[in-house]
Amino acid sequence: MRFSLLLLILTFFYAAPVALAQSSLIYGDSSLTIDLDPPFPGPDMEFTATANDYAFPLQVNTMRWFYNGVAIEDALNARQISTSTREAGAKINLKLVVETASGESFTVERTINPVYLDIIIEPQTRTPAFYRGRALPSLESNVNVTALINAGNPPSSELLFTWQLNGRTLERGTIRGNNTITFPMPRGLYANLGLEVKDINGVTIAKRIINLTKVEPELEFYEFNQLYGIIERSVGSSLELLGSGIALRAEPYYLDLATYNRPDFLEWKINGTKYQGDFNNPYEISLAAEDSGGSSQIGFHVRNTKQVLQGVERELTVSVRPGGQ
Amino acid sequence: MRQKTLIILGIVVIILLLAVWVYLLFFNNTDQTEPGFIDLPGNDGKDGGVVVPPPPIVESPDPDAPRPRLRQLTTKPVIGFAEVQATATDPIYVRYVETGTGHIYEIDLASSQETRISNYTIKDAAVAEFSPDGLAVAVRSRTDRRSNELLVGQINKSAETLETTTIKDEVFDFTMFSTSSIGYTTETKEGMTAYNYNLNSSSLVKMFNIPFYEAAVRFGEVSEASHVVYPKPSYALEGYLYTFTKGKMERLPAQGFGLTAFNSPNHIVYTRTLDNEAATFVYDKKTRERDGTALILLPEKCAVSLNEADTAWCAYGITKLPRAFPDDWYKGVFSFRDSIWKINLNTLEAEESVDTFAESGRPIDIDDMIAGDSGTALYFTNKYDNTLWLYEL
Numbered sequence: 102m103r104f105s106l107l108l109l110i111l112t113f114f115y116a117a118p119v120a121l122a123q124s125s126l127i128y129g130d131s132s133l134t135i136d137l138d139p140p141f142p143g144p145d146m147e148f149t150a151t152a153n154d155y156a157f158p159l160q161v162n163t164m165r166w167f168y169n170g171v172a173i174e175d176a177l178n179a180r181q182i183s184t185s186t187r188e189a190g191a192k193i194n195l196k197l198v199v200e201t202a203s204g205e206s207f208t209v210e211r212t213i214n215p216v217y218l219d220i221i222i223e224p225q226t227r228t229p230a231f232y233r234g235r236a237l238p239s240l241e242s243n244v245n246v247t248a249l250i251n252a253g254n255p256p257s258s259e260l261l262f263t264w265q266l267n268g269r270t271l272e273r274g275t276i277r278g279n280n281t282i283t284f285p286m287p288r289g290l291y292a293n294l295g296l297e298v299k300d301i302n303g304v305t306i307a308k309r310i311i312n313l314t315k316v317e318p319e320l321e322f323y324e325f326n327q328l329y330g331i332i333e334r335s336v337g338s339s340l341e342l343l344g345s346g347i348a349l350r351a352e353p354y355y356l357d358l359a360t361y362n363r364p365d366f367l368e369w370k371i372n373g374t375k376y377q378g379d380f381n382n383p384y385e386i387s388l389a390a391e392d393s394g395g396s397s398q399i400g401f402h403v404r405n406t407k408q409v410l411q412g413v414e415r416e417l418t419v420s421v422r423p424g425g426q
Numbered sequence: 427m428r429q430k431t432l433i434i435l436g437i438v439v440i441i442l443l444l445a446v447w448v449y450l451l452f453f454n455n456t457d458q459t460e461p462g463f464i465d466l467p468g469n470d471g472k473d474g475g476v477v478v479p480p481p482p483i484v485e486s487p488d489p490d491a492p493r494p495r496l497r498q499l500t501t502k503p504v505i506g507f508a509e510v511q512a513t514a515t516d517p518i519y520v521r522y523v524e525t526g527t528g529h530i531y532e533i534d535l536a537s538s539q540e541t542r543i544s545n546y547t548i549k550d551a552a553v554a555e556f557s558p559d560g561l562a563v564a565v566r567s568r569t570d571r572r573s574n575e576l577l578v579g580q581i582n583k584s585a586e587t588l589e590t591t592t593i594k595d596e597v598f599d600f601t602m603f604s605t606s607s608i609g610y611t612t613e614t615k616e617g618m619t620a621y622n623y624n625l626n627s628s629s630l631v632k633m634f635n636i637p638f639y640e641a642a643v644r645f646g647e648v649s650e651a652s653h654v655v656y657p658k659p660s661y662a663l664e665g666y667l668y669t670f671t672k673g674k675m676e677r678l679p680a681q682g683f684g685l686t687a688f689n690s691p692n693h694i695v696y697t698r699t700l701d702n703e704a705a706t707f708v709y710d711k712k713t714r715e716r717d718g719t720a721l722i723l724l725p726e727k728c729a730v731s732l733n734e735a736d737t738a739w740c741a742y743g744i745t746k747l748p749r750a751f752p753d754d755w756y757k758g759v760f761s762f763r764d765s766i767w768k769i770n771l772n773t774l775e776a777e778e779s780v781d782t783f784a785e786s787g788r789p790i791d792i793d794d795m796i797a798g799d800s801g802t803a804l805y806f807t808n809k810y811d812n813t814l815w816l817y818e819l
Contacts, residue, residue, distance in 0.1 A: 144679060145679045145714070188679075188714070189677060217666070217677045219666040219677070219681070220664070221638045221640075221657050221666070222657075222663050222664075223638060223639055223640045223657075230568065230569065230570055230571060230572050231552075231568075232756055232757065233642070233658065233659075233726075233756045234658055234659055234660050234752065234753045234756040234757075235640050235657060235658035235659065235660040235663055236640070236660075237660060237662050237663070245639075247617075247637060247638045249637060249666075249677075251677060252668055252675040252676055252677040253637060253675055311664070314662045316662065321757055321758075321759065323758070326526075328525075328526040328527070329503050329525045329526040329812075330525065330526060330550060330552060330568050331568075332811075332812075333758045333809070333812075334758035334761070334809065334810065335757060335758045335759045337759075354757070
């Protein structure tokens with residue numbers, strides 16, 4: 102009984118490759134192929150090409166590689182070579198010639214057309230007007246994505262786009278000219294966004310999968326001056342008040358735009374007591390120093406009560422020296 | 427009799443007093459021009475009875491004493507500045523726009539004398555760009571949006587004002603190619619469009635279309651030049667580098683997370699992060715080769731030398747960078763204490779010219795650095811307080 106079980110397991114492991122080999126042989130030419138890593142190398146990119154002769158039924162004695170018709174001398178009999186593409190649109194012809202023990206010669210070729218596939222992410226979350234960086238996606242915030250092939254050459258109207266988000270195909274499949282897409286940022290640490298671009302004949306010309314990191318909204322406090330505007334240095338977690346008073350602005354980063362513009366909950370607190378923000382801008386507060394000195398905890402909290410992860414709160418310690426010194 | 431005499435004497439005295447009063451009222455000529463305001467006596471010694479404090483003893487600066495090569499030019503925060511020199515032998519001036527008011531000042535670098543040359547108030551002035559000759563300026567006021575209409579002014583120095591024109595579009599990035607030519611971007615349905623507006627002819631010419639919105643645009647010197655564009659940087663998002671020349675978009679071989687870049691005649695310098703480590707590369711446009719530099723360079727902290735095409739002046743303070751770089755620098759959460767480096771873009775050799783903290787005793791986080799046309803100085807703001815500084819080369 103035990104021997105039978107062992108025989109069954111061994112038969113399974115042994116039989117599987119045989120079955121695969123036999124199925125490959127059915128396709129003839131596919132028994133000898135060139136595999137690329139990455140599968141679609143971009144311009145000026147290093148890649149490896151591997152001779153896949155696993156299913157080739159004959160004994161191979163010699164392997165010769167050719168790059169655009171020129172023999173790669175140091176790659177004689179190498180099963181794998183490393184080389185690189187050139188500029189965008191400069192096609193490469195990679196040829197592998199194998200000779201069998203019987204002297205027969207077989208040739209397989211692969212044409213590589215390096216293209217830039219740029220996936221530009223534009224999350225629709227809040228950052229201050231002075232901020233020179235890009236917004237990042239937080240949970241359920243909308244994310245706009247634009248794909249560009251070789252900076253628009255060929256134009257997207259001549260290409261077919263298939264988008265996938267976390268393995269699920271978007272827009273119900275492939276659409277011609279559909280190089281932009283919008284989706285709400287899903288749950289999880291990352292969103293897995295895939296894109297396959299084909300030419301009008303259905304030949305894949307580029308394929309990419311990227312991970313899009315989800316962030317939590319952040320909050321920074323900035324000093325605000327009626328004349329000079331916002332002072333573009335975060336005051337951090339503590340601030341020593343030197344003058345008679347200060348105006349502070351709370352700037353949430355990466356908060357969904359709808360939450361920022363129409364917050365369900367927005368609150369300033371000074372030493373635990375609720376306080377009304379500025380009448381014109383609830384994200385601002387004016388503080389006056391008392392002669393007695395001391396320190397106060399200033400808290401700010403903004404949140405979407407229907408989506409509680411769309412919110413942020415933070416505290417700041419403001420200290421004043423006695424007599425305003 | 428005695429009573430009659432007294433009455434007559436009284437009348438005579440009254441007539442005399444009236445005569446004196448009439449004389450003083452109508453014939454006494456003083457220099458007083460405005461009723462209610464009285465000139466304070468001068469200190470020429472003619473007006474007695476007034477104690478005039480002695481004038482303070484002011485020691486005039488020794489004109490021969492060497493001035494520090496690194497020095498602060500303003501105490502006010504500034505939003506735009508330019509070096510102005512009519513000819514190579516003329517004095518060098520620096521013009522700048524004051525934050526919040528839009529008032530324009532001019533500093534004579536030889537005497538350090540500052541003069542206000544425009545008191546035209548531009549409320550909430552937040553971003554400004556001068557024309558290369560410094561005779562015109564474009565100013566955008568702050569809003570909660572990233573854009574606003576643009577006010578363009580020709581500086582009338584004698585009248586201390588601006589002759590203004592307003593571009594009504596929602597302007598994002600902008601530059602002044604010349605006194606009468608402005609380049610700017612505005613939103614469209616497909617992304618951003620860059621226009622060239624001519625103030626003289628009021629003509630508007632489309633320069634190029636950017637097929638996305640969150641674009642950082644670095645205009646070339648003239649509208650026909652190459653303009654560098656990339657998606658705004660973030661440590662968590664990939665960026666790609668493009669140029670637009672005569673309307674044609676071209677992808678350059680630079681991409682990566684947190685991508686920032688600047689252009690020089692023969693090179694493209696770009697910085698990106700990989701595995702949370704920032705690295706800067708110099709791409710040679712002719713050989714198409716790239717090499718890494720030891721310094722981390724940001725476009726806001728670099729200026730390409732106008733005299734030597736393969737030289738860049740960059741600010742960098744060697745420090746541990748935060749994971750979220752350059753985001754944290756743009757947020758004002760992370761700051762540098764910069765040195766200024768001279769970098770040979772061919773050999774990538776970098777030479778420290780000045781440690782700004784050691785030189786000035788103050789933390790200086792350099793922003794918006796430019797090289798003056800005269801080739802004698804670098805100008806920049808200190809991100810700590812947005813004051814204007816100069817470093818003599």
